[in-house]
Amino acid sequence: MIWFEDLEIGARRELGSFTFTAEDIIRFATAFDPQRFHLSEEGAAETHFGRLCASGWHTAAIWMKLMVASFAREVAETGDHLRVGPSPGFTDMKWLKPVFAGDTITYSSTIIETKPLKTRPAWGIAVHRNEGVNQDGETAFSFIGKVLVARRPKSDDAAPPPDATSV
Numbered sequence: 558m559i560w561f562e563d564l565e566i567g568a569r570r571e572l573g574s575f576t577f578t579a580e581d582i583i584r585f586a587t588a589f590d591p592q593r594f595h596l597s598e599e600g601a602a603e604t605h606f607g608r609l610c611a612s613g614w615h616t617a618a619i620w621m622k623l624m625v626a627s628f629a630r631e632v633a634e635t636g637d638h639l640r641v642g643p644s645p646g647f648t649d650m651k652w653l654k655p656v657f658a659g660d661t662i663t664y665s666s667t668i669i670e671t672k673p674l675k676t677r678p679a680w681g682i683a684v685h686r687n688e689g690v691n692q693d694g695e696t697a698f699s700f701i702g703k704v705l706v707a708r709r710p711k712s713d714d715a716a717p718p719p720d721a722t723s724v
Contacts (some may be wrong), residue, residue, distance in 0.1 A: 559639045560709040561681035564671050572623035572664040577611045579658040585615040606655055613652035616662060616689055616698045623664050642680060642705035650700035654691060662689040662697055669701075673708070680705045 579598070586595030590612035593600030601609045632638045656662060670684035683706045689698035 559637050561671065561673070561683070561706040562709045564668055564683055564706065566668055566670065569665055569667045570627055572620070572627045572666060574661050574663040575619045575623065576661040577615070577619075577656055577658060579609055582609055582611045582615065582658055585618070586612050590614055609658045611656040611658075611660075613698070616652065616656055617650070617700075619662070620664050620687060620689060620698070624666065640707035642707070644702060644704045645682070646703060648701045648703075652698055654695050654697040656689075656691070656697050660697075661692045663691075664689045666702070671706075674705075677705075679708055681708055682706070 583596060586592065592612075594604045594606045594610055595601075595612050595615075598609045601607065628639065664687070666685045666687045668683055669686050672682045672684070674680050674682060682703050685702050685704070687700050687702055688696055691697045
C-alpha cells in the first residue's frame with residue numbers, strides 16, 4: 558500500500574504516449590467538440606490552424622486514460638496501490654500547441670506539493686504538474702491537478718478511510 562506519507566516531491570510518473578489519428582480526432586470531435594478545425598481537413602484549412610487538429614478536451618481525456626492505465630500497470634507489476642479519493646479539481650490548464658493528426662503526445666505527471674488536511678486528518682492533498690509533450694519536444698498540454706490521498710493509519714490495524722479507492 559502506498560500512502561500520502563510515501564509521496565515524494567519531484568517524483569515523476571511517465572504515463573505513456575498516444576498518437577492522434579485523423580479518425581480518432583474526428584470521432585471525438587463529432588461526439589464532444591464539433592468545431593470545424595476538429596471535424597475535417599477541409600474545415601480546418603479555412604481556420605488559423607490550417608489543418609485538422611485534436612480538441613484540447615481530447616488531449617485531456619487521453620491524459621486521464623493513460624493516468625489510470627499507469628496505476629493499473631503499477632498494481633499488476635508491484636502489488637502496491639495508492640489509496641485516493643476525489644479530486645478537488647484542476648487549475649492552470651493550457652493547450653500550448655495544437656495537436657495535429659499524426660502527432661504523438663507523451664504524458665507525464667510530477668508531484669510538486671503535498672498538503673496534510675486539518676479538516677480531514679485521514680487525508681492529504683497531492684498536487685501534481687501534468688504535461689503532454691509532442692514528438693518535437695514541445696509542451697502541447699499542461700495543467701496542475703490535485704487529488705486526495707489516504708494518510709497512513711496511526712496504528713497498523715487501522716483501516717484506510719472508507720471512501721478511498723485503490724488505483
